[in-house]
Every structure is written in C-alpha cells, then in structure tokens.
Amino acid sequence: MSAALPQPLKCLAYIANARLPTEKAHGLQIVRMCDAFGRLGIDVTLFHPVRHQPGKLGVREVYDYYSLDQTFAVVKVPNIDVVPIERFLPPTAFLGVLFVHGWLWARYGVGVAVRTAPAELYMTRDPAVAAALAGRGLPFVLEVHKAPERRSLVLLRRVVQSPHLRLLVVMTEQLRQALLERGVVAPNVIVEHDAVDAQRFTVAPTDEWESQKPVAVYAGHLFPEKGVGTFVEAGRLLGNVRVKVVGGMPQHVREWRERIEIDGPPNVEFLGHRDPDRVPSCLKAADVLVVPNSGQHAHSSLYTSPMKLFEYMAAGRPIVACDVPALREVLRHGENAWLVAPDDPRSLAEGIRTVLNDQALAARLAERAASDVRARTWEARAARIVSAAGFTPEAGLISPETFSGKRR
Numbered sequence: 001m002s003a004a005l006p007q008p009l010k011c012l013a014y015i016a017n018a019r020l021p022t023e024k025a026h027g028l029q030i031v032r033m034c035d036a037f038g039r040l041g042i043d044v045t046l047f048h049p050v051r052h053q054p055g056k057l058g059v060r061e062v063y064d065y066y067s068l069d070q071t072f073a074v075v076k077v078p079n080i081d082v083v084p085i086e087r088f089l090p091p092t093a094f095l096g097v098l099f100v101h102g103w104l105w106a107r108y109g110v111g112v113a114v115r116t117a118p119a120e121l122y123m124t125r126d127p128a129v130a131a132a133l134a135g136r137g138l139p140f141v142l143e144v145h146k147a148p149e150r151r152s153l154v155l156l157r158r159v160v161q162s163p164h165l166r167l168l169v170v171m172t173e174q175l176r177q178a179l180l181e182r183g184v185v186a187p188n189v190i191v192e193h194d195a196v197d198a199q200r201f202t203v204a205p206t207d208e209w210e211s212q213k214p215v216a217v218y219a220g221h222l223f224p225e226k227g228v229g230t231f232v233e234a235g236r237l238l239g240n241v242r243v244k245v246v247g248g249m250p251q252h253v254r255e256w257r258e259r260i261e262i263d264g265p266p267n268v269e270f271l272g273h274r275d276p277d278r279v280p281s282c283l284k285a286a287d288v289l290v291v292p293n294s295g296q297h298a299h300s301s302l303y304t305s306p307m308k309l310f311e312y313m314a315a316g317r318p319i320v321a322c323d324v325p326a327l328r329e330v331l332r333h334g335e336n337a338w339l340v341a342p343d344d345p346r347s348l349a350e351g352i353r354t355v356l357n358d359q360a361l362a363a364r365l366a367e368r369a370a371s372d373v374r375a376r377t378w379e380a381r382a383a384r385i386v387s388a389a390g391f392t393p394e395a396g397l398i399s400p401e402t403f404s405g406k407r408r
Contacts, residue, residue: 038071049079227292233345295342
C-alpha cells in the first residue's frame with residue numbers, strides 16, 4: 001500500500017512569547033518567517049503578548065516597523081507584563097517570575113490561538129508554548145536557537161518526545177549535535193540557518209560616510225559574545241580606518257560611548273539603533289563588514305546563525321569574520337569571506353587591512369558571498385520547513401504584487 005501524499009498546508013498559527021515589534025533580532029526572524037509562510041499561500045496568524053514598549057516602539061505596528069506587506073494576520077494576546085517589576089527583585093527571583101509567567105502565558109496564548117484561528121499546524125520558538133500545544137494534542141513545529149540550560153532542558157526533552165511534534169528546527173549542525181549530547185532526541189530534525197530578503201539590498205548606499213573612507217562596519221547587538229570589544233580594540237590598531245558600530249540596546253550604546261570618550265580610540269563610533277529599513281544602506285556603504293563573534297562563548301561560536309551574516313552577504317561588500325564553527329557552516333576562508341582568529345584584535349585588524357589593501361580580493365569575496373546567499377531566501381526556508389513537517393505549500397510562491405496596497 002503506497003504512502004499517502006503530503007497534503008497542502010492551508011493555515012498556520014505562529015505563537016511567539018515575545019515583545020513585538022522589537023529592536024532585537026529574534027523579532028525580525030519571527031516576522032520574516034510569518035511573511036514567508038504567507039507568501040507561500042498559507043493563511044498565517046501571528047499571536048504575541050501585549051507588552052510595554054520603550055520609546056517610539058510603543059506606537060509602531062509590526063507591518064510598519066519591519067516594512068512588511070500584510071501577508072499574515074497579527075493578534076495581540078492580553079498579558080500581565082512582569083518586566084516593570086524587575087528592578088524590585090533580586091536577579092534569581094526575577095528569573096523565577098519570568099519562568100512561571102512564561103509558562104502561564106504559554107497556556108493562555110495557545111488557548112487564545114485555538115479559539116481565534118484554529119490551524120492545521122502551529123509553530124513556536126518557545127518550549128513552554130510547545131508543551132502547551134502538545135498538551136492539547138495539536139501538531140506543532142518547534143524552532144530552537146540555543147542549547148537549553150538546566151531548567152529548560154528537562155522541558156525540552158519532554159516536548160520532543162511528544163507524538164504531536166511534527167518537526168524540530170535547529171539553527172546549526174553544531175546545535176543539533178549539542179542537543180543530541182544533552183539527550184534531546186527528536187524523530188524529525190532539520191538544520192536550517194537563517195535567511196535574507198535580498199530585495200532590501202537594492203537600495204543605494206548611505207552617503208553620510210562618504211568623506212570618512214575607508215569604513216569598517218559591524219551591525220548587531222553589543223552583548224559580550226558578539227565580540228564588539230575585539231572590534232573596538234582592532235579599531236585602535238587601524239588608525240586610518242573609520243570603525244562604525246550600528247545597533248545595540250540604548251544602555252549598551254551609552255556605556256560604550258562613555259568608554260570611547262574616556263579611552264578612545266577616536267576612530268570608533270557607536271551609532272546606536274537603526275530601524276530595519278535603514279540598515280541595508282549602512283551595510284552597502286561599508287568598505288568591509290565585520291562579524292567579530294567570540295570563540296569563548298558557546299552560543300556565538302557554536303550555535304548562532306546570525307541574520308546579519310546573510311545581510312552582509314546580500315549587501316555585496318567583503319566580509320571579515322572570526323573563524324568559529326557556527327560561521328564556518330556558511331563561510332569559507334578566501335572564497336566568500338576572510339576568516340581570522342577569534343578574540344584577537346591584532347588578527348582582526350590584519351584581516352581588515354588585508355581586505356582593504358587588495359581590491360581584487362575584496363571584489364572576489366563580495367561577489368562570491370552575494371552569489372552564495374541568493375538561494376537563502378525566507379520563502380525557500382519556509383517551504384523546506386513545511387515540507388519537512390509533512391505538508392506542501394497551499395499555492396506555491398505568491399508574487400509581491402498580490403499584497404500591494406495592503407500595507408498599513
């Protein structure tokens with residue numbers, strides 16, 4: 001008897017226990033996936049909690065902030081926001097509050113999703129949401145972006161054994177191996193790096209740095225594992241190169257600006273947060289783009305699949321990156337990037353100099369990276385996930401014109 005053919009996936013609910021919109025990368029990844037599923041002809045609804053938004057984010061809608069067409073619906077789920085009480089509690093106590101709150105919201109959010117827009121398939125990045133879906137007997141896809149810590153490890157082991165798990169998506173091969181070593185064994189696992197919308201990089205470079213060439217740029221958050229400190233110290237060795245850092249949480253930007261003001265180097269500038277639609281023009285204006293990931297942190301060296309890497313590749317500028325296993329799954333030294341020793345400012349500075357001083361090398365690296373990234377679209381990633389979960393897209397790829405005029 002022949003196996004049943006995969007059925008078209010008509011409707012999907014994405015449940016994200018996350019503040020949206022957000023200046024953090026996970027928000028962009030979530031909405032890009034929802035947009036990609038929608039462009040495959042799937043009826044998609046994104047559920048997320050109502051949370052306090054800092055500054056101007058409080059008046060921005062998801063579609064507007066991320067410059068998206070309305071390819072999916074958004075439902076804001078009521079929520080008791082516990083973040084404001086953080087300053088009144090010790091760190092360990094607040095983490096406990098977050099854990100309990102996340103568990104309770106997961107159960108409530110899943111209930112809202114089932115009542116509001118029941119779907120054939122549910123997707124989440126949150127193991128607590130996945131557990132709530134499994135408890136209701138609902139088919140789901142779980143996407144994992146980091147190796148679990150002790151408390152979440154027990155939960156994740158249980159979740160992946162659920163008969164209702166259709167697919168476990170992990171970001172890198174290194175992460176897949178780490179999960180296996182920790183006893184997280186799922187029957188159906190795929191490795192899917194992040195992706196990019198190359199159309200965003202058809203814009204012209206910003207001209208605000210034209211008089212400051214050459215320029216080396218990092219775009220992303222300023223957490224220690226990102227290696228920003230290594231980039232700054234490399235800048236100290238590159239006196240004639242302007243070093244620009246785009247992004248970061250306001251408090252981290254403020255701290256770095258204070259350090260630079262006291263101790264330099266004067267050629268380093270922290271520009272702060274830029275809305276997603278302004279980032280492509282900044283990347284395209286760079287003479288070299290830098291991924292300074294630390295090798296001393298497991299997440300940055302083994303498990304991450306940074307969206308900025310694929311954005312760098314789409315920007316058509318040469319890349320200098322630290323040689324860590326997670327990045328080597330995408331980058332090849334001397335072919336599509338120049339790799340240097342991690343956590344070594346001198347090695348990073350020498351790599352930047354090498355690329356800046358050899359125009360032929362820079363052009364070759366940039367051209368190959370741009371070629372390699374063309375197939376890494378969000379729609380292709382979404383289609384592979386749908387297929388691996390046992391479905392086919394409902395209508396195939398829908399042209400952008402279908403959604404014209406639907407922007408808010």
